[in-house]
Structures are given as C-alpha cells and as structure tokens.
Amino acid sequence: xxxxxxxxxxxxxxxxxxxxxxxxxxxxxxxxxxxxxxxxxxxxxxxxxxxxxxxxxxxxxxxxxxxxxxxxxxxxxxxxxxxxxxxxxxx
Amino acid sequence: xxxxxxxxxxxxxxxxxxxxxxxxxxxxxxxxxxxxxxxxxxxxxxxxxxxxxxxxxxxxxxxxxxxxxxxxxxxxxxxxxxxxxxxxxxxxxxxxxxxxxxxxxxxxxxxxxxxxxxxxxxxxxxxxxxxxxxxxxxxxxxxxxxxxxxxxxxxxxxxxxxxxxxxxxxxxxxxxxxxxxxxxxxxxxxxxxxxxxx
Ligand SMILES: [Zn+2]
Numbered sequence: 001x002x003x004x005x006x007x008x009x010x011x012x013x014x015x016x017x018x019x020x021x022x023x024x025x026x027x028x029x030x031x032x033x034x035x036x037x038x039x040x041x042x043x044x045x046x047x048x049x050x051x052x053x054x055x056x057x058x059x060x061x062x063x064x065x066x067x068x069x070x071x072x073x074x075x076x077x078x079x080x081x082x083x084x085x086x087x088x089x090x091x
Numbered sequence: 092x093x094x095x096x097x098x099x100x101x102x103x104x105x106x107x108x109x110x111x112x113x114x115x116x117x118x119x120x121x122x123x124x125x126x127x128x129x130x131x132x133x134x135x136x137x138x139x140x141x142x143x144x145x146x147x148x149x150x151x152x153x154x155x156x157x158x159x160x161x162x163x164x165x166x167x168x169x170x171x172x173x174x175x176x177x178x179x180x181x182x183x184x185x186x187x188x189x190x191x192x193x194x195x196x197x198x199x200x201x202x203x204x205x206x207x208x209x210x211x212x213x214x215x216x217x218x219x220x221x222x223x224x225x226x227x228x229x230x231x232x233x234x235x236x237x238x239x240x241x242x243x244x245x246x247x248x249x250x251x252x253x254x255x256x257x258x259x260x261x262x263x264x265x266x267x268x269x270x271x272x273x274x275x276x277x278x279x280x281x282x283x284x285x286x287x288x289x
Contacts, residue, residue, distance in 0.1 A: 006119075007123050007126075007127070046126075048115075048124050048125060051120065052120050052122070052124075052170060052274060053124075053273070055124040060124055062125060067272050069272045069273040069274065071285075071286040071287075072286070073286075074273065076273035
C-alpha cells in the first residue's frame with residue numbers, strides 16, 4: 001500500500017483546464033482560502049485529477065478551493081472555496 | 092464446447108455485461124478528490140441521524156457485532172471503468188436501519204475528509220446497500236475507503252462513499268459533492284445517468 005505517497009499534483013496541473021475557462025494563466029494568480037484565510041499562488045494548490053472532476057485544495061488546510069467538471073455540454077466551475085483570486089494586470 | 096464454460100468459472104464475462112459506455116478493467120483504480128483519511132477503527136464511529144434529529148451510533152465494536160454478509164457485485168465507475176464480480180464483506184443497511192424510525196425519502200452520506208453524496212433512502216434498503224469493511228478477504232485498505240465504506244453497487248461508484256462516517260435523513264433531495272458540480276443526482280449506470288440532465 002502506498003497510502004502516504006501524495007496523490008495530488010501542484011496547481012500547474014490545473015493550468016490547462018483553467019486556461020480554457022478563463023483565457024488567462026492562473027498559475028501565478030493569488031488565491032485566498034475561505035477555510036483558513038491562507039493566500040498563496042495558485043500553483044501551490046494541491047490538485048487531484050484522478051477523480052470524476054478536478055479538485056484543487058488549499059495547501060494549508062485541505063479546504064476545496066476550486067472544482068472543475070467537464071461534461072459533454074458544459075464546464076462546471078465551483079470557486080466557493082476561494083475568497084478571491086487576485087490576477088495581476090501586468091503580464 | 093469446452094468442459095468448463097467461461098460462465099461457469101465466472102471469468103471471461105463479456106462486454107455484454109457492461110452498462111453503456113463502460114469498459115472492463117481487471118485492476119482496481121483508486122480515485123480520490125482529496126487526501127486519504129486514515130481513521131483507526133478505535134476512533135471510527137458510524138451514525139444515522141433522522142429528520143427529527145434522533146441519532147443512532149455505532150462504534151467499531153458495536154458495528155462488528157452486527158450480522159455481516161458476503162457480497163459479490165459488479166462495480167461501475169462514472170469515469171467509465173467497470174470491474175466485475177468484486178467480493179466484499181459488510182453490514183447490510185437493512186440491519187443498521189432496523190431500529191431507525193423515519194419517514195424521510197432522502198439520505199446524505201457524509202465521509203471522513205468531508206465528502207458527501209446524496210441518495211434516495213429506498214436505494215439503500217432491501218438488500219441493495221452495505222457498509223463494507225472487507226475487500227477480497229482483507230480489511231478494506233484506506234485508499235479504497237477503509238476502515239469502512241458505503242457500497243451501493245447498482246449506482247455509479249461515486250455514490251458508494253469511501254470513509255463513510257454517517258447518514259443524514261432528509262425530506263429533501265439535497266445534492267452532494269459531485270452532484271453539485273454537474274454529476275447526475277441519481278446515477279444509474281444502466282441508464283447512463285452520468286451528468287445532470289442525462
Ligand atoms: Zn485553507
């Protein structure tokens with residue numbers, strides 16, 4: 001059993017799916033967690049992809065920051081675990 | 092014709108046993124939407140909360156005293172793999188609901204780690220669902236939901252909540268973790284109810 005090997009990837013793993021939704025690269029964006037108030041660049045999120053959808057969790061408290069489910073007709077984006085996403089206006 | 096047909100050994104069952112859009116797998120893929128909870132049996136508790144707020148509780152010892160059943164069922168995951176004739180041991184929900192007075196129609200299953208999934212109560216009763224704690228003759232591994240998971244094999248596997256810690260009865264069909272993000276509220280693999288609106 002390999003239970004203690006992390007089963008998540010870092011936030012960069014979510015970049016492709018999120019670029020299709022936002023048309024910006026979110027990996028450098030700052031996200032604030034509604035669970036613990038921790039803010040960090042999105043690339044530091046723990047991203048679980050071996051699941052029915054993609055789930056990004058706070059590296060501080062494991063709160064769900066964001067979920068993306070792609071169905072044949074729609075993409076569902078749940079951002080309720082983020083107080084904000086801060087995206088720089090200067091590239 | 093061979094002496095032992097594939098049907099006799101239980102092996103080599105064909106794709107015709109599979110719901111639409113599924114493929115057969117021999118291994119047991121691990122899906123997880125978060126870190127794997129490691130709950131020791133001595134810290135484990137299972138509860139059923141009725142719509143009136145009445146709580147029924149079992150610790151591991153009390154749970155182990157309930158009559159257990161051997162279960163062999165096919166599993167169908169919404170990510171399109173199916174695994175046939177998997178062997179489990181667990182306690183039927185009929186046994187757990189024996190002293191539960193309820194008129195509720197719906198259940199929200201809650202797991203250690205925060206996962207939830209919603210089901211109609213009638214899908215958990217009459218020999219259709221278990222709290223399973225052994226897989227293939229071994230204690231259920233944490234990565235597959237141990238020490239105990241819900242097993243509702245006639246629905247897509249996301250309904251069989253891993254690390255289950257309780258059921259909350261309700262008069263309303265509220266939506267669980269995946270159901271609030273586009274997955275079907277019921278999830279019948281034979282009707283291919285993958286996504287909301289299917
Ligand atoms: Zn947090």
